[in-house]
């Protein structure tokens with residue numbers, strides 16, 4: 001079975017599918033790194049002239065709403081966006097080199113179960129991201 005693409009996922013979330021939204025999703029997926037809205041705008045302008053700032057912001061909102069992208073708070077440059085697969089996952093964001101790794105939800109499952117049983121809260125979703133330094137950056141700072 002084909003993995004659902006950005007268009008399918010936007011549609012499933014009740015969001016409109018537009019060429020601009022798909023272009024923003026493509027640019028994010030191609031980058032493999034978190035990008036700020038400004039960086040995205042610059043990349044998209046390199047390829048196609050007719051995309052404005054407001055369009056990029058609206059596209060990002062729709063993509064985040066559909067789970068195709070997620071917003072991360074990045075030290076220094078405010079927030080940035082990463083392309084996300086459909087499977088539930090969490091991020092490890094390196095504050096040194098900007099890489100974002102993904103871990104699957106099994107790491108958080110025990111915590112969620114404990115919270116649910118201690119509080120009676122019915123958890124539908126959990127957005128937990130970890131911020132720090134990746135193993136390469138941590139090793140480099142130990143070496144210096």
Ligand SMILES: [Zn+2]
Pocket residue numbers: 070082083084085089090091102
């Ligand atoms: Zn993600």
Ligand SMILES: [Zn+2]
Pocket residue numbers: 094095096097098099133134135136137138
């Ligand atoms: Zn790093």
